[in-house]
Amino acid sequence: MRTLTKLMMAIVLATGLAAAANAADVKGLSGSAPTELNAAPPVSTLVETKKWERTFRQQPPMVPHQVDKYQIDIRANECLKCHDWQNAAKEKAPELSESHYKDRDGKQFETVYGGRWFCTNCHAGQTDAKLLIENTFQPGAGR
Ligand code: HEC
Ligand code: HEC
Structure with a gap:
């Protein structure tokens, strides 16, 4: 049972990391990632x-x-x-x-x-x- 929980946690973590990496690829209208701070x-x-x-x-x-x-x-x-x-x-x-x-x-x-x-x-x-x-x-x- 414990191994299964660990496995599931690992999957959740991996998906989260992949999502974070994708967010960095998304470009806003300004041409930079939405999470970056832009100069006015x-x-x-x-x-x-x-x-x-x-x-x-x-x-x-x-x-x-x-x-x-x-x-x-x-x-x-x-x-x-x-x-x-x-x-x-x-x-x-x-x-x-x-x-x-x-x-x-x-x-x-x-x-x-x-x-x-x-x-x-x-x-x-x-x-x-x-x-x-x-x-x-x-x-x-x-x-
Ligand atoms: C609902 C939109 C609207 C609002 C609010 C408005 N106007 Fe106008 N105005 C126009 C339009 C459309 C024209 C061009 C057609 C016409 O002369 O009626 C115009 C024309 C003018 C002109 C040119 C007149 C000429 O003979 O060349 C002046 C100056 C002007 N407006 C000033 C103002 C000022 C100052 C205010 C505020 C007190 C104002 N307008 C509010 C839409 C608007
Ligand atoms: C101190 C006087 C003064 C005040 C206050 C003023 N204007 Fe004017 N406005 C002018 C003069 C003079 C012109 C003509 C400029 C030119 O011909 O180059 C002009 C031009 C304009 C025109 C262009 C009209 C056309 O026929 O193309 C508009 C629209 C206008 N003003 C709107 C406004 C609005 C809106 C305000 C307030 C937020 C305002 N003005 C406040 C003096 C004033």
Whole structure:
């Protein structure tokens, strides 16, 4: 009986070792084993030199400037200090389009509609971030 137990333990141990060896062969997206500690990838920088063209007509234009200092929360929205219709001309900033003052039924408001409050949900910064995987997307016509 004791020999059988020993034999079974040996099998369990061997299987465990084999599994550990296989884990080292598995490569994560970063190219290293998931158990290895990776250095953080370089932070992508914002491209502020020029405005990027939209890749399709309905695309929210990307933000050509820093946004991390502009607070957006339930009460404050610092983007509006420049982009709201009352301030845009004075700040020489592009004005929010009319769509931002309408609800989903087309009802018009004087102030930005709540569904457009969190600007950065739709407007991402222009960064030089590398593609994680190949992308063959081609810009559409009529931009
Ligand atoms: C201090 C004023 C100021 C503030 C605050 C500001 N912006 Fe801007 N923004 C500008 C100006 C000026 C431009 C035009 C830059 C250019 O033409 O190169 C611009 C451009 C943009 C554009 C591109 C518009 C287009 O037609 O291509 C977007 C999108 C944008 N901002 C979003 C934001 C968001 C989102 C915030 C808040 C997180 C914000 N901005 C805060 C001044 C501001
Ligand atoms: C639900 C997505 C969404 C949200 C939220 C949103 N936008 Fe937009 N925005 C768009 C789209 C789509 C466009 C392009 C089509 C259009 O003009 O309606 C646009 C256009 C713009 C433009 C360009 C206007 C022009 O005439 O070129 C500016 C500037 C802008 N948005 C700023 C903002 C700011 C600031 C906020 C936050 C107060 C905001 N947006 C919130 C989707 C969004």
